[in-house]
Amino acid sequence: MNMLELSFVAAARKVRQSHRNAIWAIMLSVLQSVLFIAAFYFMFSLIGARAAAIRGDFMLYLLTGIFAYLTHIKAVQQIMGAEGATSAMMQHAPMNTLVAIISSALSILYTQTVSLLVVLLMIHTxxxxxxxxxxxGALLMYLLAWATGCAVGLLLMAAKPWLPDVVTILQLIYVRANMIASGKMFVANMMPGMMIDMFDWNPLFHVIDQARGFTFVNYFPHHTNWEYPLYFTLIALLIGFMGEAYTRKHVSASWGAGR
Known part of the structure; x- marks a missing residue:
């Protein structure tokens, strides 16, 4: 119970990092999501790609891709930036790195879920x-997008003290690549086989396509499955926690003294 209470307090602190007022911190997240959706809506309208989308609500088509992408990427960034063993926060008992990881994951899930509900309410009304x-099923795919982001972020967090510059570059490449590789702008069933092979490695690609299968009554994913992202998450979390434990035992505050 003490650990759960500490995780809740640390998550609330994380939510307020972007703004002193928690309400404004959430509203900033909502505004970012709305701007993202508006940008893609006008882009699809200008290039005439709306006709190539799934038959059904076009806004839902955008939401299934954009919110899964935003939640996944923000989870990666938040977990990667969580306090490590050398952080000043670790001097405050009973704070530890596990609480830092859990609070970072919960804070991004909270803000993104509230943003999603607000946007859905706005569109619905x-x-x-x-x-x-x-x-x-659509909700489970949203949670799976968050979980895969946490798993990738944990891998990067464990490796960051050893190769900080390389890991930072890898994180930037991963975020930029997922602008396309996540498949949020495409319908997997309409993609040629050569392109499927290029996107199939990405668990977020599977999550988004499966989410559209649960969202639309007339769309049945043929090239993706939800098992691969789930197994990827479990394996990445296992490796990530092992790597974080090893790093925590060897990391030193003086590692970056020469930088």
Whole structure:
């Protein structure tokens, strides 16, 4: 119970890092999501790609891709930037790196979930009513996008003290590559086989396509599955926690003294 209480307090602190007022911190996240959706909406409209999307609500098509992408990428960045063993926060008992990781993961899940609910409410009341074919499955895919992001972020966090510059570059490459490789702008069933092979390695690509399968009644994913992201998450979390434990035993505050 003490650990759960500490994780809650640390998560609240994480939420308020972007702004002293927690409400404004959440509103900034909502505004970022709305701007992201608006940008993609106008881009799809200008290039005439709306006709190539799935038959159904076009806003839901955008939401299934954009929110999964944002949640995944923010989870990667948040977990990678969590306090390590040499952080000043570790001097405050009973704070530890596990609590730092859990609080970082919960804070990004909280802000993104509130942002998603606010955006869904706005679209449902202002634009047109929203209907999900199987909302429990769509919700599980959203959580899986968050979990895969946490797993990737944990791997990067464990490796960061050893190769900080290299890991930072890898994280930037991963974030930029997922702008395309996540498949949020494409429909997997309409992609040629050569492109499928280029995207198939990415667990987020599977998550987004499966989320659209649960969201739309007339879309059935043929090239993706939800098992691969799940197994990827479990294996990456195992390796990441092992690496973090090894790093915690060997890391020193003086490692970066020469930088």
């Amino acid at each position: 202002v634009i047109n009513p929203i209907t999900f074919h199987a909302w429990p």
